[in-house]
Amino acid sequence: MDPRDWLSQPAPLVAPALLGMVLVRQFADGLQVRAQIVETEAYTAGDPACHAYRRKTRRNQVMFGPPGHLYVYRIYGLYHCLNIVTGAEGIASAVLIRAAQLDCLPEWIPANKRRKPARVAAGPGLLCQALRIDGSHNGWRLERVEAGQEGIWLEGSPSGPAQWTIVQTTRIGITRGVELPWRWYIKGHPAVSRY
DNA sequence: CTCACGATTGGA
DNA sequence: CCAATCGTGAGC
Numbered sequence: 470m471d472p473r474d475w476l477s478q479p480a481p482l483v484a485p486a487l488l489g490m491v492l493v494r495q496f497a498d499g500l501q502v503r504a505q506i507v508e509t510e511a512y513t514a515g516d517p518a519c520h521a522y523r524r525k526t527r528r529n530q531v532m533f534g535p536p537g538h539l540y541v542y543r544i545y546g547l548y549h550c551l552n553i554v555t556g557a558e559g560i561a562s563a564v565l566i567r568a569a570q571l572d573c574l575p576e577w578i579p580a581n582k583r584r585k586p587a588r589v590a591a592g593p594g595l596l597c598q599a600l601r602i603d604g605s606h607n608g609w610r611l612e613r614v615e616a617g618q619e620g621i622w623l624e625g626s627p628s629g630p631a632q633w634t635i636v637q638t639t640r641i642g643i644t645r646g647v648e649l650p651w652r653w654y655i656k657g658h659p660a661v662s663r664y
Numbered sequence: 665c666t667c668a669c670g671a672t673t674g675g676a
Numbered sequence: 677c678c679a680a681t682c683g684t685g686a687g688c
Contacts, residue, residue, distance in 0.1 A: 510671070518671070520684095528684060545672055546682030552671085565671055583674090594672045642671055662672095 475627050476536035476555050476611075480511035480562040483555045485635055485653040486627035487564060494600040497619045502600060504569035504590055508654040508661050510640045512552070514561040518646035521561030531608045532561040539621065541597070541607040548594030549603050553611065553623075567593045567641075567652075570660040575599060585659070592662040633658070 476483060492504045512519040512532075520542065521529040531540045532554055540552040540563050556562030569590045578589050578599060590596040597603065606621065614620030634656040639647060641663060654661045 512671075520671080523686085526685070542671085543683065545670060545680075547680065548672055550671060567671085581674090592672070640671070644670085 476553065477557055478555060480513050480555045480564050481651055483553070483627075484509040484511040484564045484651065485637070487553070487566070487623075488635055488653060488655055489629045489633065490623055490625040490627065492566065492569060492600070493613075493620075493622050493624055494602070495614060495616070495618070495620045496601075497617060499616055500575075502575055503572040503624075504596070504600060505572075505660075506566055506569050507658045508566075508568035509652070510565040510567055511651040512561075512563050512565065513556070516646050516649065516651075518640065518643040518649070519561060519563075525561075529561065532563050533559060534608075536562075537611050539602075539606055539609045539611065541602060541604055543604060544594065549597040550593040551597050551600075551602050551606075565593060566596060568654070568660050568662045569596055569599075570658070571599060575601075577601065587659040591660045595662075 487506050487509050490506050494502045521532045525533050535558045536555045538554045540554050541549055544550050551566045552563035554563050574586050590599040611622045613622040636654055636656045637650050638652045639650050640652045
C-alpha cells in the first residue's frame with residue numbers, strides 16, 4: 470500500500486497504526502538508525518491542543534499540507550518534537566511520535582549513565598535528539614533515499630502483526646483538550662515515555 | 665510591539 | 677518541585 474494512502478486518514482486512526490512501525494533515519498555518511506515507534510499521540514483541526522487549532526501560521530502550515538510530511542517544531546526553546554502529517558491536504562492533522570526503541574546507540578547521545586540504552590528515545594524531545602532531527606527537517610517528506618543521502622522514512626506495515634497490547638489514554642503535557650483519549654502506546658514496552 | 669507560555673527534560 | 681531557554685502568536 471502506498472504510504473500516502475493510509476496516512477491520508479485522520480490522525481486518531483493513523484496514530485495507533487504507527488505503533489510497531491520503524492522510522493528509519495539515514496545520514497549522508499551512510500549511517501542508518503532504525504527506531505521502532507512505541508508511543509504516539511494524535512492532533513487534529515478542532516482539537517484545542519493542536520497547534521493549528523486557531524489558524525494557519527508559519528509554524529503550523531506544514532500540518533495543513535499533504536500527508537506523509539514531517540512537522541517538526543521547537544518546544545520550550547530547548548528541544549524539538551517530530552510529527553507525521555496525516556489527513557487530507559488542507560485539513561490540519563498530525564501524529565506526534567513520542568517514543569521509539571532504537572536498534573543501536575548513536576555516539577552523539579550524551580553519555581548519561583542514568584538512562585538505560587532502551588530509553589534514549591523515550592520521549593518526543595529525546596527522540597529528535599537521538600535521531601538528530603531538528604527544525605531544518607520541518608516539511609520534509611517521508612521518502613526512502615539511496616545510501617549516501619540523508620533521509621527519513623517509514624518501514625513496516627500499518628497496524629502490522631497484532632503482537633502487542635495497545636493501550637489508549639489521554640495525552641501528556643497539554644493543558645487544553647485533556648479529555649481526548651488520543652495517546653497510544655505498546656503496553657509494557659521499556660521505551661514508552663511515561664506510564 | 666510586547667510578553668506569557670509551551671505536545672519537555674533533567675536535576676534539586 | 678523547579679529552572680532552562682526562546683520562538684511563537686494572541687492581544688493590545
